[in-house]
Amino acid sequence: QSVLTQPPSVSAAPGQKVTISCSGSSSNIANNYVSWYQFPGTAPKLLIYENNKRPSGVPDRFSGSKSGTSATLGITGLQTGDEADYYCGTWDSSLSGVVFGGGTKLTVL
Amino acid sequence: EVQLVDSGGGLVQPGGSLRLSCAASGFPFTKYWMSWVRQAPGKGLEWLANIKQDGSEIDSVDSVKGRFTVFRDNTKNSLYLQMNNLRAEDTAVYYCARIGGASSAFDYWGHGTLVTVSA
Numbered sequence: 001q002s003v004l005t006q007p008p009s010v011s012a013a014p015g016q017k018v019t020i021s022c023s024g025s026s027s028n029i030a031n032n033y034v035s036w037y038q039f040p041g042t043a044p045k046l047l048i049y050e051n052n053k054r055p056s057g058v059p060d061r062f063s064g065s066k067s068g069t070s071a072t073l074g075i076t077g078l079q080t081g082d083e084a085d086y087y088c089g090t091w092d093s094s095l096s097g098v099v100f101g102g103g104t105k106l107t108v109l
Numbered sequence: 110e111v112q113l114v115d116s117g118g119g120l121v122q123p124g125g126s127l128r129l130s131c132a133a134s135g136f137p138f139t140k141y142w143m144s145w146v147r148q149a150p151g152k153g154l155e156w157l158a159n160i161k162q163d164g165s166e167i168d169s170v171d172s173v174k175g176r177f178t179v180f181r182d183n184t185k186n187s188l189y190l191q192m193n194n195l196r197a198e199d200t201a202v203y204y205c206a207r208i209g210g211a212s213s214a215f216d217y218w219g220h221g222t223l224v225t226v227s228a
Contacts, residue, residue, distance in 0.1 A: 002153050032213075033212040033213065033214070035212065035213075035214035035215070037154075037215070037218075039148075042220065043113075043217075043218050043219065043220045043221075044204065044206075044215075044218040045218070046209075046214055046215060046216045046217075046218075049209070049210075049212050049214035049216065050212045050214070055216060087153065087154050089154070089156075089214075089215070090213075091213050096168060097156055097168060097169075097170050098144075098146075098156035098159070098213065099156070100153055100154040100155070100156065101153065102153040103153045103154070
C-alpha cells in the first residue's frame with residue numbers, strides 16, 4: 001500500500017490530453033515538493049520537480065501542479081511514445097523518508 | 110553526460126548477502142546526495158536510502174534498517190548497497206539515483222539491477 005494514491009491506469013487517444021492525480025496528506029504533499037517520474041522500460045526519467053518545473057529536455061507537453069494535499073501531472077498532445085508508468089514522489093516529514101505513489105499506467109489508444 | 114551504471118544483482122538464496130554497485134560519471138560525484146530505490150515485480154517504487162555527499166548522513170526506510178547498508182567511495186565515484194539476510198520480499202529491480210538540488214527529486218537514474226531471492 002503506497003503512501004501516495006494514484007489511479008492505476010489512465011488512457012486517451014493520440015493528440016489528446018490526460019491528467020494523473022497524486023493524493024497525499026499534510027505530512028507529505030502539502031508541505032514538500034512533488035516530483036514526477038516516467039518509467040518507460042529504460043532508465044527512469046524525471047519529468048517534473050518542485051511541483052511544476054521541467055528539467056531541460058522535457059517537452060512542455062508535460063506539466064505539473066499542486067494544490068493542498070494533491071498534485072497533478074498533465075500531458076497534452078499524447079504520443080504513442082508516452083505510454084509508460086508514471087510515479088509521483090515527495091518527502092514525508094512524519095516518516096522522514098521519500099514516498100511514492102503506486103504508479104499509473106498510461107495507455108495511448 | 111551523466112551516467113549511473115548499476116550492477117551486482119543476481120540470484121541469491123534467502124538469508125544470503127549481495128552488494129550492489131553504482132558507478133557514476135559525467136558529474137562531480139562528491140557534490141551530490143545519492144539514493145537507492147527499488148521496484149518489486151508488479152509493484153510500485155520503494156525508496157530505500159539517501160546518503161549525503163561525504164557519507165556522513167544517511168536516511169533509510171525502516172524496513173531495511175539493520176539489514177541493508179548504503180555507503181559510497183568518492184575516490185571511485187561509486188555508490189554501494191550492502192544487503193544482508195535477504196528475504197524473498199527483497200526480490201526487486203534496484204536503482205541508484207542522483208538527488209538533484211534542494212527539492213530532493215531524483216534527477217538521474219541508473220537502468221537498474223535485478224535481485225532475485227529464491228531457494
